[in-house]
Amino acid sequence: MDSSVRFWNRNAERYARRPIADQGAYAKKIALTQQYLSADMEVLEFGCGTGGTALQHAPKVRHYLATDVSDRMIEIAGRRSAEAAIANVDFRVASLDELYRQQQRFDAVLGLSILHLLRDPDAAIRQVFSLLKPGGVFISNTVCLRDTYPFLKPVAVLARLLRIAPFVKFLSRTELEASLEGAGFEIQHRWVPKTSKEVYFLIATKPGRRQQSDQVEG
Numbered sequence: 250m251d252s253s254v255r256f257w258n259r260n261a262e263r264y265a266r267r268p269i270a271d272q273g274a275y276a277k278k279i280a281l282t283q284q285y286l287s288a289d290m291e292v293l294e295f296g297c298g299t300g301g302t303a304l305q306h307a308p309k310v311r312h313y314l315a316t317d318v319s320d321r322m323i324e325i326a327g328r329r330s331a332e333a334a335i336a337n338v339d340f341r342v343a344s345l346d347e348l349y350r351q352q353q354r355f356d357a358v359l360g361l362s363i364l365h366l367l368r369d370p371d372a373a374i375r376q377v378f379s380l381l382k383p384g385g386v387f388i389s390n391t392v393c394l395r396d397t398y399p400f401l402k403p404v405a406v407l408a409r410l411l412r413i414a415p416f417v418k419f420l421s422r423t424e425l426e427a428s429l430e431g432a433g434f435e436i437q438h439r440w441v442p443k444t445s446k447e448v449y450f451l452i453a454t455k456p457g458r459r460q461q462s463d464q465v466e467g
């Protein structure tokens with residue numbers, strides 16, 4: 250099993266119990282995201298963790314597929330989803346690579362607190378671009394430590410060796426934007442929360458006209 254999967258499986262229960270650090274910033278991100286969601290949309294979230302955000306957004310769209318590489322995270326998310334009785338969300342253990350190889354395409358993709366945890370975020374961004382339908386939207390929330398705490402890099406390396414932290418890539422905001430634009434995205438919205446300057450919240454769209462679906466249920 251991949252060391253990242255082992256790390257997140259080990260830490261899933263603790264992650265589920267952890268309170269949201271900044272409720273105000275979280276609420277703003279939910280509201281900004283929902284400006285781009287609509288009732289006819291097929292949405293994918295990768296790296297969904299224990300599913301809290303998925304359960305907030307699912308009632309706003311037609312179907313929400315929430316995925317994670319950690320089966321422990323998905324187990325907890327499934328439990329929460331059953332408790333919340335939200336019918337249009339599916340939680341599935343899957344990597345972005347696996348999703349990319351499937352035929353399904355989405356109106357929106359969410360990648361929250363995940364790009365900086367990947368060895369090759371550029372490749373992931375290109376895969377997200379391919380997973381989106383024309384006019385689709387990619388909403389991401391990424392920790393950019395190169396801009397804010399570059400001196401923490403040796404600490405991050407040590408923490409990973411001691412297995413108390415996952416792999417973290419020290420990205421910059423400029424690099425992240427270049428990566429999105431290089432893949433073909435147009436950036437629509439940029440936001441750095443006042444209380445956590447290392448966080449970069451971005452909304453980007455794939456060029457093209459979104460086909461409105463007429464299969465809205467309910």
Ligand SMILES: C[S@@+](CC[C@H](N)C(=O)[O-])C[C@H]1O[C@@H](n2cnc3c(N)ncnc32)[C@H](O)[C@@H]1O
Pocket residue numbers: 253254257258295296297298299302316317318319322343344345360361362363366367
């Ligand atoms: C920091 S947590 C973020 C969880 C959730 N998105 C949130 O904002 O609370 C990172 C999550 O990404 C998952 N993850 C790590 N590497 C992944 C990968 N290559 N593909 C998909 N998920 C991954 C982990 O299992 C973990 O649940």
